[in-house]
Amino acid sequence: MNELVLMAHVMFGVACLVTTLWVFVDVLNVSESNQGRIRKMSCATAIFMWLAFLIAGYWYVFSYPVDKAIILKGPWPFAHSFFMETKEHLVILLLMLATYLPIAAAGNLPANQDARRVVLWVAGMVVLLALMMEGDGAMIAMGVKVGLLAGHN
Amino acid sequence: MENTGVSKYTISFGLALALASVANGLLVVAKEKIPAVLAGMQQLTGNHWISHGVIILGLFALFGWLFGQANGGQGIKMTANRLIGALVAGVATGGLIILGFYLIGD
Numbered sequence: 001m002n003e004l005v006l007m008a009h010v011m012f013g014v015a016c017l018v019t020t021l022w023v024f025v026d027v028l029n030v031s032e033s034n035q036g037r038i039r040k041m042s043c044a045t046a047i048f049m050w051l052a053f054l055i056a057g058y059w060y061v062f063s064y065p066v067d068k069a070i071i072l073k074g075p076w077p078f079a080h081s082f083f084m085e086t087k088e089h090l091v092i093l094l095l096m097l098a099t100y101l102p103i104a105a106a107g108n109l110p111a112n113q114d115a116r117r118v119v120l121w122v123a124g125m126v127v128l129l130a131l132m133m134e135g136d137g138a139m140i141a142m143g144v145k146v147g148l149l150a151g152h153n
Numbered sequence: 154m155e156n157t158g159v160s161k162y163t164i165s166f167g168l169a170l171a172l173a174s175v176a177n178g179l180l181v182v183a184k185e186k187i188p189a190v191l192a193g194m195q196q197l198t199g200n201h202w203i204s205h206g207v208i209i210l211g212l213f214a215l216f217g218w219l220f221g222q223a224n225g226g227q228g229i230k231m232t233a234n235r236l237i238g239a240l241v242a243g244v245a246t247g248g249l250i251i252l253g254f255y256l257i258g259d
Contacts, residue, residue, distance in 0.1 A: 061200055085255045088202055089181050093244055096170050096213050104163050114159050114233035118167070121237050125244055 002063045005055060012052035016098060017130040019045045024123040027116055030109045042105040049098035053091065070147040079143020087136035094129040097122055159236060161228035165220035167236050168229065171243025173213040178250025180205060
């Protein structure tokens with residue numbers, strides 16, 4: 001069950017990344033015909049990010065202490081002391097940016113270049129931070145794996 | 154001809170995001186360096202990270218609303234360039250405080 005919770009967190013994180021990229025590309029090609037889609041996809045970004053965050057929060061509070069102990073006893077303690085510590089705090093920036101995206105995308109994008117530029121910058125930051133979070137997650141998972149392997153050797 | 158300028162809530166919540174991002178970084182340093190802060194946050198909700206999230210997201214929502222009420226309800230006036238500059242600077246500063254702290258300060 002814990003593994004499914006964790007994979008749901010990753011799935012919603014990737015969905016947030018994909019929808020943000022969709023918003024970015026749609027805004028570069030904005031017109032009256034895709035403005036509605038941009039607004040819907042930016043709302044989807046915020047919803048996917050909140051789901052990823054809440055699921056991760058549940059897993060972090062109730063399940064992560066076991067993984068943390070394995071990581072800290074293993075050969076990659078930095079998987080917790082750097083990667084998890086930074087991830088659990090940087091993700092709050094990502095959550096705020098993803099929440100802000102539909103607010104920024106609510107303007108008249110086809111007719112307003114300033115509004116488009118704000119959305120593009122916010123979407124760009126969401127994509128960069130989301131990629132960082134995916135990388136951090138991979139390092140944490142690898143920290144658990146090498147910790148478990150070290151325990152068996 | 155294109156319209157220019159950004160909406161009231163785009164500015165107010167953008168500025169709130171920049172402010173909350175820096176506060177997020179500073180709160181990390183405070184709770185890691187001052188045991189009383191960590192203990193207080195632990196006590197607040199039972200988990201320091203949950204308290205951390207509630208405080209920062211609360212700041213984001215509160216200042217987003219407050220900045221939108223400035224100027225007699227018209228919100229803070231700002232060009233898109235300055236808003237983007239504030240957003241990027243706030244997020245970068247908050248992020249670098251966290252990365253720098255766990256890289257060399259912890």
